[in-house]
Every structure is written in C-alpha cells, then in structure tokens.
Amino acid sequence: MSTPPLDQREQVRVYDPLVRLAHLVFIAGVVAAWFTRHAPGRWHEWVGYAVMTALALRLLWGFVGTPAARFLRFVRGPRATQRYAAELLRGHAPRHLGHNPLGAWMIVALLLTLGVIVMTGWMFTTDRWFGYAWVIRSHEVATWVLFALIPLHVGGVVHASRAHRENLVAAMLHGRKPAAAGDDVPP
Amino acid sequence: MILRSVVFTLALLAIGPVTATGLATCDSGDKSTWKSMDSLKEKLVGEGWQVRHMKEDGGCYEVYAIDDKGSKVEAYFHPVTFERVPTEHDAH
Numbered sequence: 001m002s003t004p005p006l007d008q009r010e011q012v013r014v015y016d017p018l019v020r021l022a023h024l025v026f027i028a029g030v031v032a033a034w035f036t037r038h039a040p041g042r043w044h045e046w047v048g049y050a051v052m053t054a055l056a057l058r059l060l061w062g063f064v065g066t067p068a069a070r071f072l073r074f075v076r077g078p079r080a081t082q083r084y085a086a087e088l089l090r091g092h093a094p095r096h097l098g099h100n101p102l103g104a105w106m107i108v109a110l111l112l113t114l115g116v117i118v119m120t121g122w123m124f125t126t127d128r129w130f131g132y133a134w135v136i137r138s139h140e141v142a143t144w145v146l147f148a149l150i151p152l153h154v155g156g157v158v159h160a161s162r163a164h165r166e167n168l169v170a171a172m173l174h175g176r177k178p179a180a181a182g183d184d185v186p187p
Numbered sequence: 188m189i190l191r192s193v194v195f196t197l198a199l200l201a202i203g204p205v206t207a208t209g210l211a212t213c214d215s216g217d218k219s220t221w222k223s224m225d226s227l228k229e230k231l232v233g234e235g236w237q238v239r240h241m242k243e244d245g246g247c248y249e250v251y252a253i254d255d256k257g258s259k260v261e262a263y264f265h266p267v268t269f270e271r272v273p274t275e276h277d278a279h
Contacts (some may be wrong), residue, residue, distance in 0.1 A: 040275045126252060127259060130259040131239030132240060
C-alpha cells in the first residue's frame with residue numbers, strides 16, 4: 001500500500017489554540033524576561049506573571065486538553081523513547097502527528113525548567129523568600145539550563161522537519177499538519 | 188532557521204557579561220581600607236534590618252534585606268564609610 005505524499009493529504013488540526021498561544025507566550029516571555037532582568041520598575045515581574053499564567057494553563061491543559069496537548073498521550077516510557085531514538089539515528093523514525101517521544105521529553109524538561117524559573121522568581125517578590133542567595137542562584141541556574149535546552153529543542157524541530165519534509169515551526173503557529181497515513185503515529 | 192536561532196541564542200548569551208548588573212558603583216579605593224562585610228551586617232542588624240545576602244558589587248557592598256520598615260531592599264553601601272549609596276531602584 002502506498003501512502004500519499006504529505007502535500008496531497010488533507011490538513012488536520014493538531015495543535016489547539018491554547019497550546020500555540022502558550023508556546024508563543026513562552027518564547028516572547030523568555031526574550032522579554034531576559035532583556036528586563038535588570039530593568040528598573042516591575043517589568044520583569046509582569047513578564048514572569050504572564051509566563052506563569054501561560055504555564056499553569058498549559059500544565060492543566062496537558063491533562064484535560066486536546067489529544068496532542070495531553071502529557072499522558074505523548075510522553076512515552078524510557079524503552080519507547082530509546083526505540084524512537086534508535087530509529088531516528090538509523091534515519092527512519094516514524095512521523096508523529098503530535099510530539100514525538102524525544103520531543104515529548106524535551107517539552108517536559110522545558111516546562112519543568114520554566115516552572116523552576118517562575119517559581120523562584122515569584123519567591124523573590126515575597127517577604128518570606130526575598131534576598132536569599134540560593135533563590136537568586138536557582139533562578140539563574142535554571143535560566144542557563146533553559147538556554148541550553150532551547151537550541152536542542154530547535155535543533156530537534158529542524159531535524160524532524162527535514163526528515164519528514166514538513167514545516168513544524170509553521171505547524172506550531174497555525175496548528176495544522178498533513179493527516180496521518182501509513183506508519184504515521186496519530187496524536 | 189536553525190542558524191538564526193543559534194545566532195540569536197549566542198547573541199543573548201553575549202549580552203550577559205557585557206551588561207553591568209550593578210545598580211551602583213563606589214569609588215572605594217584599595218580594599219585594605221575597607222571595613223568588613225560582617226561589621227556592616229552587624230550595624231544593619233542593630234538598626235533592625237533582616238539581612239538575607241551580601242556581596243561585593245561595583246566597589247560597594249550590596250545587601251539584600253528586609254529593612255527596619257519591613258520593605259524588601261537591594262541596598263548599596265560604601266565599604267569605607269558604610270554610607271548608603273542611592274540606586275536607580277530605590278526610586279521605585
């Protein structure tokens with residue numbers, strides 16, 4: 001059975017508006033937070049609250065949202081993830097309509113790291129936790145971890161886009177991807 | 188796309204060390220003339236401050252504390268005179 005090429009398939013909605021909007025808020029928020037980190041006034045804080053809100057909604061959505069948004073659907077165990085990584089190295093990883101198993105763990109890592117950053121940032125605004133060196137340090141270290149993860153995340157997206165000849169960056173913006181066929185894995 | 192992201196990330200990283208993080212600088216001369224950080228802490232605690240963290244920054248002592256009025260402050264002090272050095276943040 002031959003599967004039709006991607007450009008001849010029906011476009012289906014994979015990523016819902018909340019997933020896409022949260023993703024945009026994370027990108028804009030990280031950039032804005034970086035540039036306001038020493039700014040006078042409370043700009044950095046407000047950026048943090050925006051990211052915190054998007055993160056809380058995204059985490060909740062990861063349990064009650066559409067299929068491609070749900071953690072329990074796209075996060076796979078170590079064995080399945082290893083198998084996917086091996087297939088990827090051999091150059092024939094299956095096309096996943098939602099996040100692939102490696103991408104899934106990257107998302108978990110990115111969201112957790114963002115969580116540590118907004119959490120320690122928020123702590124700094126409270127009388128209880130303000131000023132402690134370890135709070136500042138955790139905020140900084142988590143930021144460097146995030147900056148290490150982001151290029152890997154982008155690299156993974158670019159690699160998967162090339163391997164399957166589809167633009168995943170655009171898919172995360174408009175939410176649509178060519179429908180699953182053949183060995184493709186639906187969300 | 189990937190190149191742009193890499194360049195962007197490197198640009199972000201590059202800005203880090205270049206940007207001055209200090210809110211103030213002190214013309215405080217040779218360090219041998221400085222009074223100790225501990226004695227500043229003692230003085231501030233005596234004035235009712237809750238000192239959370241201290242470090243050197245821009246030739247000043249930088250202090251994170253809850254001050255005697257209960258406000259969160261990131262304050263700068265001259266290491267010789269222990270005089271408070273105003274920062275841009277103090278205005279807010």
